[in-house]
Amino acid sequence: MEQWIQLTIDGITLGGVYACIALGYTLVYGVLRMINFAHGELFMMGAFAGVYTLQGFQDHTSLNEDLPSLTITAAIFMGIVVAVVLAVLMERIAYRPLRHAPRLAPLISAIGVSIFLRNVMLRYTNARREVYPDVFPDGSIEIGDVSVSYIKLFLIGMSILFMVGLYLFIQRTKTGTAIRAVAEDRDTAALMGIDVDRTIVLTFVAGAALAGATGVCYGMYVGNAAAGMGFIPGIKAFTAAVLGGIGSVPGAMLGGYFLGLSEAYTTKLFGAQYKDVVAFVLLVAVLIFRPWGFLGKREDRRA
Amino acid sequence: MPGWRQHLPRPLTSAPYREALARFRETPAGANVFRFGPYALMPVLGAAAALAPTFFGTRMTFLIILVALYVLLRISDSLIGVAILALTLALLPTDMNSFEQNIMFNVALFTLLGIGLNVVVGYAGLLDLGFVAFFAVGAYLYALITAPDAGASEWAQTWDVGLTFWAVLPMALVLAALIGVLLGIPVLRLRGDYLAIVTLGFGEIIRILLTTEDYYTGGPRGMFLLPKPPFFGRELDTAYELYLVVLVLALIAVFAAERIRNSRVGRAWEAIREDEDVASAMGIDTTVYKLLAFAMGAAIGGVGGVVIAAKQGSVFPPDFSLEISINVLAVVIIGGMGNVRGILLGALLVIGLPDVLRDFSINFWAIHLDNIGQDYRLVIFGAALVAVMVLRPEGFLPSKRRVAEFREADLLQEEMAT
Amino acid sequence: MTANGSDVSVIPHAAASSAHLEVEDVVSGYGQIMAIKGITLRVDTGEIVALIGANGAGKSTTLRTVSGLLRPRSGRITFEGQKLDSVAPHKIVARGISHVPEGRAIFSQLSVRENLEMGAFQRKDKGGIAEDMERVAVIFPRLRERMKQDGGTLSGGEQQMLAIGRALMARPRLLLLDEPSMGLSPVLVETIFNTIIDINRAGTTILLVEQNASMALQIASRGYVLESGTIAMEATAAELRASDRVRKTYLGES
Numbered sequence: 001m002e003q004w005i006q007l008t009i010d011g012i013t014l015g016g017v018y019a020c021i022a023l024g025y026t027l028v029y030g031v032l033r034m035i036n037f038a039h040g041e042l043f044m045m046g047a048f049a050g051v052y053t054l055q056g057f058q059d060h061t062s063l064n065e066d067l068p069s070l071t072i073t074a075a076i077f078m079g080i081v082v083a084v085v086l087a088v089l090m091e092r093i094a095y096r097p098l099r100h101a102p103r104l105a106p107l108i109s110a111i112g113v114s115i116f117l118r119n120v121m122l123r124y125t126n127a128r129r130e131v132y133p134d135v136f137p138d139g140s141i142e143i144g145d146v147s148v149s150y151i152k153l154f155l156i157g158m159s160i161l162f163m164v165g166l167y168l169f170i171q172r173t174k175t176g177t178a179i180r181a182v183a184e185d186r187d188t189a190a191l192m193g194i195d196v197d198r199t200i201v202l203t204f205v206a207g208a209a210l211a212g213a214t215g216v217c218y219g220m221y222v223g224n225a226a227a228g229m230g231f232i233p234g235i236k237a238f239t240a241a242v243l244g245g246i247g248s249v250p251g252a253m254l255g256g257y258f259l260g261l262s263e264a265y266t267t268k269l270f271g272a273q274y275k276d277v278v279a280f281v282l283l284v285a286v287l288i289f290r291p292w293g294f295l296g297k298r299e300d301r302r303a
Numbered sequence: 304m305p306g307w308r309q310h311l312p313r314p315l316t317s318a319p320y321r322e323a324l325a326r327f328r329e330t331p332a333g334a335n336v337f338r339f340g341p342y343a344l345m346p347v348l349g350a351a352a353a354l355a356p357t358f359f360g361t362r363m364t365f366l367i368i369l370v371a372l373y374v375l376l377r378i379s380d381s382l383i384g385v386a387i388l389a390l391t392l393a394l395l396p397t398d399m400n401s402f403e404q405n406i407m408f409n410v411a412l413f414t415l416l417g418i419g420l421n422v423v424v425g426y427a428g429l430l431d432l433g434f435v436a437f438f439a440v441g442a443y444l445y446a447l448i449t450a451p452d453a454g455a456s457e458w459a460q461t462w463d464v465g466l467t468f469w470a471v472l473p474m475a476l477v478l479a480a481l482i483g484v485l486l487g488i489p490v491l492r493l494r495g496d497y498l499a500i501v502t503l504g505f506g507e508i509i510r511i512l513l514t515t516e517d518y519y520t521g522g523p524r525g526m527f528l529l530p531k532p533p534f535f536g537r538e539l540d541t542a543y544e545l546y547l548v549v550l551v552l553a554l555i556a557v558f559a560a561e562r563i564r565n566s567r568v569g570r571a572w573e574a575i576r577e578d579e580d581v582a583s584a585m586g587i588d589t590t591v592y593k594l595l596a597f598a599m600g601a602a603i604g605g606v607g608g609v610v611i612a613a614k615q616g617s618v619f620p621p622d623f624s625l626e627i628s629i630n631v632l633a634v635v636i637i638g639g640m641g642n643v644r645g646i647l648l649g650a651l652l653v654i655g656l657p658d659v660l661r662d663f664s665i666n667f668w669a670i671h672l673d674n675i676g677q678d679y680r681l682v683i684f685g686a687a688l689v690a691v692m693v694l695r696p697e698g699f700l701p702s703k704r705r706v707a708e709f710r711e712a713d714l715l716q717e718e719m720a721t
Numbered sequence: 722m723t724a725n726g727s728d729v730s731v732i733p734h735a736a737a738s739s740a741h742l743e744v745e746d747v748v749s750g751y752g753q754i755m756a757i758k759g760i761t762l763r764v765d766t767g768e769i770v771a772l773i774g775a776n777g778a779g780k781s782t783t784l785r786t787v788s789g790l791l792r793p794r795s796g797r798i799t800f801e802g803q804k805l806d807s808v809a810p811h812k813i814v815a816r817g818i819s820h821v822p823e824g825r826a827i828f829s830q831l832s833v834r835e836n837l838e839m840g841a842f843q844r845k846d847k848g849g850i851a852e853d854m855e856r857v858a859v860i861f862p863r864l865r866e867r868m869k870q871d872g873g874t875l876s877g878g879e880q881q882m883l884a885i886g887r888a889l890m891a892r893p894r895l896l897l898l899d900e901p902s903m904g905l906s907p908v909l910v911e912t913i914f915n916t917i918i919d920i921n922r923a924g925t926t927i928l929l930v931e932q933n934a935s936m937a938l939q940i941a942s943r944g945y946v947l948e949s950g951t952i953a954m955e956a957t958a959a960e961l962r963a964s965d966r967v968r969k970t971y972l973g974e975s
Contacts, residue, residue: 107496109689238500
């Protein structure tokens with residue numbers, strides 16, 4: 001029993017990460033009907049921004065020991081900044097010129113961006129991992145026989161915080177409403193006086209901020225940042241977005257947790273080597289039986 | 304006559320040159336030059352390319368080959384042209400050292416793979432990011448069937464069918480096509496974007512399964528000691544001989560692909576690529592035709608896999624990484640989606656050039672980059688994919704139809720204010 | 722074929738007092754197909770001008786070109802003396818033109834209130850927005866009851882009300898209405914058209930595109946007849962109503 005609770009907690013931890021990345025896919029897909037293949041790379045770049053920030057504090061100050069809350073906040077902030085800047089650049093350079101091109105073109109361009117970013121970091125780091133300085137307090141809380149480390153709790157909490165923040169931004173702010181309006185009908189949104197180009201950029205920014213911040217927290221959780229770390233989580237988060245119904249914000253969250261839990265239980269039931277396979281199997285299964293996902297709208301599947 | 308003038312470097316196409324050329328063309332002598340010139344030029348180019356290895360070092364040779372083949376591909380639009388091109392390609396590596404011959408083998412192999420992927424991406428407009436999966440299917444099929452017990456997986460040791468390379472080729476073709484259909488059925492009903500990610504996932508899954516299922520595949524240990532293709536009592540074991548095998552396979556693939564492309568099926572693909580909804584409204588069963596494209600691409604990929612397994616004499620899971628899929632995609636995109644001729648050029652640029660520039664270094668001002676071809680190839684590919692899409696979406700040697708499509712999209716874009 | 726063959730006198734441009742919107746020789750359309758082939762029309766301050774014509778005559782294309790969704794291939798558009806062609810649509814809204822597109826184009830997944838808020842997207846004056854929200858609720862009491870509902874749950878008539886109300890939220894000086902009567906019951910059409918008159922009396926100039934020519938010509942002061950991308954007739958509404966050609970072709974009388 002404890003083991004299953006432990007697995008559930010692992011699943012929620014991972015699921016939160018997938019959900020946060022999935023939101024970026026879903027938002028961009030909503031406004032552009034395009035899969036931003038490079039989105040997982042924003043997560044990776046965020047993790048690097050975080051690790052370099054913390055390493056900087058480590059090398060030049062003693063703040064990592066004295067005031068870890070400050071350095072962690074700074075690291076997350078840098079993760080957001082780097083991811084946002086990159087997202088704005090990629091939208092401008094690689095996607096906007098292709099807005100009216102044949103559908104394959106932006107997709108290929110996005111793959112190009114993804115390959116580019118990953119390999120730039122691979123070269124920059126000489127294919128080595130950058131180790132996160134040990135800033136987060138070790139230890140765990142025990143509930144009965146189940147123990148949950150602080151860092152895990154932190155990751156669970158942060159991912160929920162990020163998601164709630166994004167949800168409120170999308171649902172409650174004028175910009176968020178404009179994003180939803182553009183997602184539904186770009187022309188009509190323009191007729192309302194909404195600057196569609198700017199709104200699309202803001203959509204990228206929102207997704208990137210989330211990915212960057214999550215990247216830092218995830219990096220702290222696993223203890224390092226590596227050039228390849230965005231790839232598999234990126235695919236899985238996309239799967240989560242499709243599971244939940246691509247274009248749907250609550251769907252992405254639901255899909256993320258569903259996938260995280262499925263993976264955790266798969267590890268137990270079939271062995272750890274199959275945990276990467278389950279995402280793919282789920283994706284294909286959903287595409288066969290319910291292509292519009294859990295919460296997506298049925299008519300969207302071909303749109 | 305081929306409109307090759309417009310593809311000469313820009314200064315030559317500027318107005319004064321153009322007028323002079325046009326006036327020259329009016330004269331009887333000029334007309335003959337334009338009519339027969341390309342045919343006179345083709346053997347010269349072919350000879351230049353084929354003789355280059357004898358006289359020059361690797362980089363210079365490669366440059367000459369690249370230029371000669373580019374012009375050849377541009378001007379050869381008749382059967383004679385194709386024959387000269389094929390002959391040139393066959394004779395190219397005769398005087399090469401083994402390093403260069405291996406490069407040419409890789410170029411030819413990726414041309415073959417590119418022809419396969421081009422059916423999927425270029426003809427039918429489906430983005431397949433897991434092409435390596437079919438490549439792996441072919442390679443592992445060859446290994447399972449031909450590996451001697453010492454190099455085989457446990458499972459493969461339990462049986463022995465005694466087939467050779469030539470028998471495995473058609474088997475790989477069928478098996479890869481079948482797997483393509485099985486994978487395609489669930490996803491081809493849906494938008495292309497889903498296909499991209501599912502195939503990407505599939506490519507990774509295959510690699511993972513090759514590692515984990517070691518009873519069948521040998522796991523990370525792989526399979527080895529695979530035989531070379533037999534040929535009238537001897538074995539084809541040099542890079543050049545295997546290069547010729549790939550060349551023949553590629554030629555067959557080209558003819559098959561072009562035949563189908565110009566058939567009813569090809570027109571259906573074109574309709575699907577341009578607008579799937581319209582195509583299905585016209586009564587085209589889009590799923591069937593998409594499956595057909597997918598299966599055909601997969602089949603060619605499977606054949607390529609058999610060749611690489613025979614060439615290397617071994618198969619290991621890391622040989623079938625995502626990078627292969629990306630390379631093949633880059634070959635197709637950079638050469639020009641939808642055009643088989645562009646693929647050869649794409650393979651020269653994407654596969655050949657990085658190998659030739661493997662240890663090329665840049666030391667300029669504050670920039671010090673070593674081993675450009677080896678370490679930075681993927682950085683460059685990534686940027687190149689974006690650049691090609693944004694600046695020249697039709698690729699460097701595009702099909703004429705494709706140019707029209709992209710140009711139309713541009714026009715439309717100009718009209719839209721948003 | 723501008724105005725030739727028409728059996729009514731053409732109103733001389735000099736007769737107009739103050740040109741609000743001027744469209745001169747505009748050619749526009751989608752891709753290679755030019756749906757309007759050189760249109761000249763004007764709307765004066767305070768007017769209701771009707772643009773009538775058959776399906777595919779280019780009515781919607783005209784409106785979409787004025788509001789910037791389509792960029793004119795050639796010709797000039799000026800609004801209150803300022804050039805309007807090649808201005809982005811969201812900036813045209815800021816200049817004082819609101820466009821209620823064909824088929825309402827309600828944001829079905831946004832609530833009624835959010836739809837109205839989007840209408841006021843460019844405005845920063847919170848107090849004024851709240852006032853206008855109230856004003857719209859007074860004009861269309863049905864919307865008040867449904868403020869929290871998603872736009873997609875409204876009936877056709879309610880959606881039309883929302884679309885017009887949403888456009889008013891931008892406080893436009895010129896309102897472009899595309900087929901407000903489409904798909905509505907006669908009673909609802911009556912209501913909507915009465916509202917259009919009210920809006921006009923409150924000071925908003927209106928360019929009205931309608932297939933329901935008889936309704937449109939009842940409330941408009943002037944009208945244009947569009948036939949395959951060109952202006953076939955141009956006259957006062959009364960003259961158009963009296964014209965044999967209009968009666969036969971567009972009013973369904975024999």
